[in-house]
Amino acid sequence: MRIAALSDLHIGPRGWMDEFRHHEADFLAFLDRLEEEFEVIVLVGDVFQTDHAMVPGRRGAVRHLMAAQRRLPALAERFARAPYRYIHGNHDAIARDHLGAPESLRLEADGFVAYFIHGHQFDPLFRRVEPLTRAASWFTGRLRFVGLRAVAEWFEGNDIRIKHERFHHDAGPYLSAGRRLLQEEGADVVVMGHTHVPARVETPEGLVVNSGSCSVGQQVYVAIDTAARSVEVRTPRIRGAHSIAKT
Numbered sequence: 001m002r003i004a005a006l007s008d009l010h011i012g013p014r015g016w017m018d019e020f021r022h023h024e025a026d027f028l029a030f031l032d033r034l035e036e037e038f039e040v041i042v043l044v045g046d047v048f049q050t051d052h053a054m055v056p057g058r059r060g061a062v063r064h065l066m067a068a069q070r071r072l073p074a075l076a077e078r079f080a081r082a083p084y085r086y087i088h089g090n091h092d093a094i095a096r097d098h099l100g101a102p103e104s105l106r107l108e109a110d111g112f113v114a115y116f117i118h119g120h121q122f123d124p125l126f127r128r129v130e131p132l133t134r135a136a137s138w139f140t141g142r143l144r145f146v147g148l149r150a151v152a153e154w155f156e157g158n159d160i161r162i163k164h165e166r167f168h169h170d171a172g173p174y175l176s177a178g179r180r181l182l183q184e185e186g187a188d189v190v191v192m193g194h195t196h197v198p199a200r201v202e203t204p205e206g207l208v209v210n211s212g213s214c215s216v217g218q219q220v221y222v223a224i225d226t227a228a229r230s231v232e233v234r235t236p237r238i239r240g241a242h243s244i245a246k247t
Contacts, residue, residue: 001109004034005116006221007044007193008213010091011075013067017144018049019153019215024072030219031078038223042105043079044193044211045089045118051134052141061094089118089193090126091137106185112226115185119192119210122177123163163195167210175201178208189231191222198222198233207231 012018034041048068053060069076079086080099088094088101095101104117120126126133136155143152166172178190182205189207198212198220209231212220223232 001040001107001224001226002038003040003042003107003114003224003226004038004221005042005044005191005211005224006034006214007089007118007211008046008196008215009043010046010049010213010215011068011072012049012052013064013071015071016149017052017141018068019156021215021217024075027214027219028074028078034221035083038083040083040085040107042107042116042191043084043086044116044191045087045120046091046193047079047086047089048092048095049141050092050094051137052144054145056134056138058094062098065092065094065098087116087118090120090123090133106187108226110226110229112229113185113187114189114191114224114226115181115187116191117181119174119177119194122173122192123194124166124173160196164197164199167195167197167199168201174210175203175208179203179205182206182208188229189224191224198235200231200233209233 009020010018011020048065050061050064053064078084085105086095086099086101087103087105088096104115107114140152140155167174169175174192174195178192181187181190187206189209191209191211193211195210196213197210199210201208209222211222212235214220220235223234
């Protein structure tokens with residue numbers, strides 16, 4: 001089985017309030033290429049940005065999800081059918097109830113097991129003070145709403161750098177969780193998102209991989225071939241894309 005995994009698109013209800021930065025037709029063409037090569041495409045969470053509503057909570061998240069789907073209808077329709085498998089992240093948690101997106105996914109073929117989970121579950125701040133992290137995300141959304149996009153990006157860039165440093169750290173929360181999941185799930189590879197920076201780390205238990213982010217105009221994904229037992233992080237150069245962190 002050939003599997004692609006991509007995450008962290010952060011599609012919001014309005015272009016000036018999110019970090020997707022793709023024209024819908026261009027991203028659909030990218031997906032066309034993936035569909036030609038892969039049998040399954042896993043969306044590893046934070047596909048939609050649903051937590052920037054003026055009044056936070058479930059009702060606002062549903063409204064933002066539906067508005068984001070209306071904004072890019074062809075893309076939303078594509079994600080709702082095969083070969084796509086959608087698991088939710090922290091910014092699109094409403095997709096669990098509204099779209100039936102589970103928290104994790106286990107795929108097995110050719111004696112090879114791949115396990116997918118967004119990764120926010122292992123974020124130390126999210127685990128200890130979830131309301132605070134959700135408030136911080138809401139705050140960056142308000143900054144964008146009033147035209148302070150650059151300030152919001154500064155806050156988010158710092159957050160991404162911290163997450164990436166933790167991902168690579170041997171004793172860090174993401175790698176430790178990945179190694180545990182490799183054992184518990186009998187997996188050969190664990191694929192996460194959340195930190196926005198693509199990474200591939202070999203451990204004694206197997207591979208822990210980060211799918212990076214398809215926001216800010218990027219087209220980054222993980223390519224898995226279960227028959228060949230290969231796992232590759234692909235980061236094609238996209239004209240006009242903006243890097244948000246260095247690996």
